[in-house]
Amino acid sequence: MTCAVFCIGTELSRGELVNTNATWLADQLTTAGFDVIENVVVPDDFEAIESTLERLGRTVKLIVTTGGLGPTTDDFTSEAVARTLGVPFVRSEEALSQIRQRFQRAGRTMSPSNEKQAYFPEDARILPNRVGSAPGFSVMIGKAIAFFLPGVPREMMQMFDAQVLPAIRGMAAHNSFQIRLQTYGVPESVVGEKLSDVERLFPGVTLGYRAHWPEIEVKVLAQGDLPAAEELCKAATTAVRERLGSAIFGDGEMTFASVVGAALRQRGETLALAESCTGGLLGAKLTAEPGASDFLLVDAVTYSNLAKTKFLGVDEEILRAHGAVSAEVAMAMAEGVRREAQASIGLAITGIAGPEGGTDAKPVGLVFIAIAAASGTRVIEKRFVGDRQQIQLFSAYAAMKMLLDGADIARQEPA
Amino acid sequence: MTCAVFCIGTELSRGELVNTNATWLADQLTTAGFDVIENVVVPDDFEAIESTLERLGRTVKLIVTTGGLGPTTDDFTSEAVARTLGVPFVRSEEALSQIRQRFQRAGRTMSPSNEKQAYFPEDARILPNRVGSAPGFSVMIGKAIAFFLPGVPREMMQMFDAQVLPAIRGMAAHNSFQIRLQTYGVPESVVGEKLSDVERLFPGVTLGYRAHWPEIEVKVLAQGDLPAAEELCKAATTAVRERLGSAIFGDGEMTFASVVGAALRQRGETLALAESCTGGLLGAKLTAEPGASDFLLVDAVTYSNLAKTKFLGVDEEILRAHGAVSAEVAMAMAEGVRREAQASIGLAITGIAGPEGGTDAKPVGLVFIAIAAASGTRVIEKRFVGDRQQIQLFSAYAAMKMLLDGADIARQEPA
Numbered sequence: 001m002t003c004a005v006f007c008i009g010t011e012l013s014r015g016e017l018v019n020t021n022a023t024w025l026a027d028q029l030t031t032a033g034f035d036v037i038e039n040v041v042v043p044d045d046f047e048a049i050e051s052t053l054e055r056l057g058r059t060v061k062l063i064v065t066t067g068g069l070g071p072t073t074d075d076f077t078s079e080a081v082a083r084t085l086g087v088p089f090v091r092s093e094e095a096l097s098q099i100r101q102r103f104q105r106a107g108r109t110m111s112p113s114n115e116k117q118a119y120f121p122e123d124a125r126i127l128p129n130r131v132g133s134a135p136g137f138s139v140m141i142g143k144a145i146a147f148f149l150p151g152v153p154r155e156m157m158q159m160f161d162a163q164v165l166p167a168i169r170g171m172a173a174h175n176s177f178q179i180r181l182q183t184y185g186v187p188e189s190v191v192g193e194k195l196s197d198v199e200r201l202f203p204g205v206t207l208g209y210r211a212h213w214p215e216i217e218v219k220v221l222a223q224g225d226l227p228a229a230e231e232l233c234k235a236a237t238t239a240v241r242e243r244l245g246s247a248i249f250g251d252g253e254m255t256f257a258s259v260v261g262a263a264l265r266q267r268g269e270t271l272a273l274a275e276s277c278t279g280g281l282l283g284a285k286l287t288a289e290p291g292a293s294d295f296l297l298v299d300a301v302t303y304s305n306l307a308k309t310k311f312l313g314v315d316e317e318i319l320r321a322h323g324a325v326s327a328e329v330a331m332a333m334a335e336g337v338r339r340e341a342q343a344s345i346g347l348a349i350t351g352i353a354g355p356e357g358g359t360d361a362k363p364v365g366l367v368f369i370a371i372a373a374a375s376g377t378r379v380i381e382k383r384f385v386g387d388r389q390q391i392q393l394f395s396a397y398a399a400m401k402m403l404l405d406g407a408d409i410a411r412q413e414p415a
Numbered sequence: 416m417t418c419a420v421f422c423i424g425t426e427l428s429r430g431e432l433v434n435t436n437a438t439w440l441a442d443q444l445t446t447a448g449f450d451v452i453e454n455v456v457v458p459d460d461f462e463a464i465e466s467t468l469e470r471l472g473r474t475v476k477l478i479v480t481t482g483g484l485g486p487t488t489d490d491f492t493s494e495a496v497a498r499t500l501g502v503p504f505v506r507s508e509e510a511l512s513q514i515r516q517r518f519q520r521a522g523r524t525m526s527p528s529n530e531k532q533a534y535f536p537e538d539a540r541i542l543p544n545r546v547g548s549a550p551g552f553s554v555m556i557g558k559a560i561a562f563f564l565p566g567v568p569r570e571m572m573q574m575f576d577a578q579v580l581p582a583i584r585g586m587a588a589h590n591s592f593q594i595r596l597q598t599y600g601v602p603e604s605v606v607g608e609k610l611s612d613v614e615r616l617f618p619g620v621t622l623g624y625r626a627h628w629p630e631i632e633v634k635v636l637a638q639g640d641l642p643a644a645e646e647l648c649k650a651a652t653t654a655v656r657e658r659l660g661s662a663i664f665g666d667g668e669m670t671f672a673s674v675v676g677a678a679l680r681q682r683g684e685t686l687a688l689a690e691s692c693t694g695g696l697l698g699a700k701l702t703a704e705p706g707a708s709d710f711l712l713v714d715a716v717t718y719s720n721l722a723k724t725k726f727l728g729v730d731e732e733i734l735r736a737h738g739a740v741s742a743e744v745a746m747a748m749a750e751g752v753r754r755e756a757q758a759s760i761g762l763a764i765t766g767i768a769g770p771e772g773g774t775d776a777k778p779v780g781l782v783f784i785a786i787a788a789a790s791g792t793r794v795i796e797k798r799f800v801g802d803r804q805q806i807q808l809f810s811a812y813a814a815m816k817m818l819l820d821g822a823d824i825a826r827q828e829p830a
Contacts, residue, residue: 011623011624012441012454013441013451013452013453013454014441014442014445014451014623015437015438015439015440015441015442015443015444015445015451016442016623016624016625016634017438017625017626018433018434018435018438019433019434019437019438019454020433022430022434022456023430023432023433023434024430025430026427026428026429026430027429027430027431028430029430030429030430036428036429036430036458037428037457037458037460037463038428038455038456038457038463038467039427039428039430039434039455039456040453040454040455040456041437041453041454041455042452042453043451043452045452048452048453052453055470208426208429208431209426209431210431210432219431272722279695279698279699279702279703279714280695280698280699280702280714280716281699283694283695283716284694284695284696284699287694287695287718288694290770290771292718293718296718297717297718297719297721297722298715298716298717298718298719298722298726299694299695299715299716299718300713300714300715300716300726301695301698301713301714301715301716302712302713303708303711303712303713303714304712304713304756306712306756306757307687307712307713307756310755310756310757311713311715311726311755311756340725340726341719341721341722341725341726342721342725355705356705
């Protein structure tokens with residue numbers, strides 16, 4: 001069952017805006033069992049909209065379109081559809097009253113330009129918009145059913161989920177079943193190599209990858225009727241798990257930070273952070289997940305040596321003898337922040353993220369990460385390769401890995 | 416002069432990856448004076464590639480294509496082009512030797528699959544790749560000149576800048592001149608309204624907007640021959656500046672954080688931050704710019720009350736009497752972090768970013784920001800509307816605005 005995603009808007013065709021709508025829709029449609037054979041963008045232009053609709057109406061069975069439903073003069077998708085079909089462009093009294101009510105509920109007066117949003121090609125099926133002012137609609141164009149949604153992502157997503165997906169689900173040539181696995185610690189190319197035989201071993205299964213770098217999501221999609229597709233997907237997922245082993249940290253929507261946070265909470269730990277070269281990135285990753293305040297007491301981002309002394313109680317002598325980027329200072333920072341914050345775990349990162357500040361003895365990419373617990377303190381030395389942002393991200397992830405492995409690790413010898 | 420951007424790859428058509436290449440190319444081509452009338456994506460599929468090339472060869476004068484030039488079995492753009500043109504698919508000994516040399520220089524052995532990357536449609540002009548293994552090429556398809564570039568963004572961008580742009584510049588119907596202005600503090604819809612007459616007053620000028628929320632870039636593009644286009648652009652830019660006033664904080668590549676950092680450095684200030692509900696976002700914004708360590712001494716992200724007491728010296732009595740989210744605690748945090756870090760300016764943010772933790776008296780979105788300097792301490796109270804991420808971002812920007820306005824502001828009465 002073929003389909004196309006068609007996004008209308010000069011801001012997209014000119015490259016003023018990244019087209020996240022197309023990506024989101026293509027992903028949703030693929031997951032629903034459709035074969036997305038084209039994503040296309042054209043400017044707000046009658047001829048371009050009409051010729052693209054005519055062409056897609058000849059080549060696919062389903063068209064999902066976004067954009068051009070707003071109140072301004074450059075929004076004329078609905079009128080272009082009426083022209084494509086050669087039908088009158090007519091006002092829907094019901095849609096008009098819904099738009100008017102929406103404005104009334106918000107305590108705002110409806111501007112005359114919003115009235116335009118109540119016009120549709122004759123006989124279109126109108127799709128109410130629960131979260132914005134622009135209703136959508138659907139019509140048949142050639143051999144395709146075509147859905148027209150607003151370009152505002154929040155409205156588009158809500159309407160796709162609530163109104164398009166239920167209407168098209170039965171159309172997919174076959175059903176499908178998908179499992180998402182989350183990995184960290186193995187580069188994307190190596191993930192691909194390790195899984196290179198899976199699609200061959202499990203016909204009907206397609207693997208997809210999405211990098212939220214350095215996390216990589218592996219999607220295992222089995223097409224076919226249920227429950228056979230579910231069984232096939234689960235069998236292939238078992239094979240994927242065998243091949244990736246401990247690189248898989250979770251499934252579904254899980255992030256590495258959420259898994260680390262859950263582990264800390266489950267163990268009843270409290271955490272104090274001291275960051276230097278990562279500039280607060282580790283704390284930001286952990287607190288992006290709801291509920292981080294259950295365990296995270298403080299993140300002291302200390303740039304100056306004085307701040308390391310005053311806020312973390314790092315001995316000036318240690319700083320002088322070893323320099324701020326050293327195993328000794330990392331350990332003193334971890335122990336200091338743990339003590340000051342009265343936390344069960346202290347974790348510290350100090351290093352050189354670059355691009356400036358590297359020397360032969362201490363090059364850009366050199367990073368020390370220390371973890372302090374009641375049982376003792378452990379430090380690791382890393383030499384990361386990459387630009388500033390990559391070194392910071394690698395460092396934050398290596399630190400999260402230490403937190404996940406647990407405070408008991410502090411009893412072990414340095415690796 | 417019409418053109419199209421054509422991206423090939425199943426990972427794009429399925430929505431596994433956001434298509435930033437299309438956005439970047441469309442922006443570059445628009446700026447160079449071309450009229451981008453279509454951006455299209457198809458999967459790695461011979462028929463889809465061939466039919467799209469044939470169609471675009473009839474409708475545009477320039478096609479820029481990315482993807483499908485790699486060494487793996489699903490990369491066959493070059494062969495599909497040869498089929499489209501009905502010409503032999505032949506090996507270039509020169510390209511093969513360049514690919515081989517590239518592997519030798521990197522100390523790696525060339526795999527047999529890379530040999531495929533030396534095959535091109537007969538008579539194609541080969542475009543060397545200085546930063547990767549896949550050479551590109553150009554051919555005529557119908558009435559269009561078509562350029563084929565790798566899908567790896569870094570390689571694609573380098574080849575577009577070095578080889579495509581010089582070749583096509585003369586093709587643009589006219590030249591153009593562009594000025595970019597950076598704004599903060601006015602919503603995108605209001606920016607658009609304030610500038611609604613500019614395109615009409617200056618025929619030949621097009622305004623473009625790009626939101627790096629809450630910063631909004633305004634692009635003033637004048638098309639026409641130089642130097643007339645430059646004069647036109649500058650005149651329109653003056654009109655834009657008059658209409659947006661102090662909302663414009665810079666031009667070109669400037670970010671708000673870079674302007675704030677430059678102002679602090681120029682005034683010879685040193686800065687200590689104490690953050691609570693923003694979780695280190697303010698520090699992250701400032702340190703994302705090179706050289707922030709010149710002035711930023713510490714960013715103490717204190718979640719627990721104990722951390723506010725221990726790290727910032729906030730009096731337990733003040734916390735008990737007013738609560739952590741209060742003007743009094745914000746001021747004590749700013750003064751405390753300034754004193755402990757021995758900085759010339761202390762700045763503190765405390766508030767409720769949500770989604771949990773709001774009450775009737777202290778709702779989600781209530782934020783206090785305090786700035787402390789030798790001349791005194793000033794605090795502002797804000798009530799932001801939005802989700803957690805938006806409230807954090809608004810808070811960090813409001814704090815940066817206070818830093819930009821200067822420490823002298825501490826002498827003034829609260830606004």
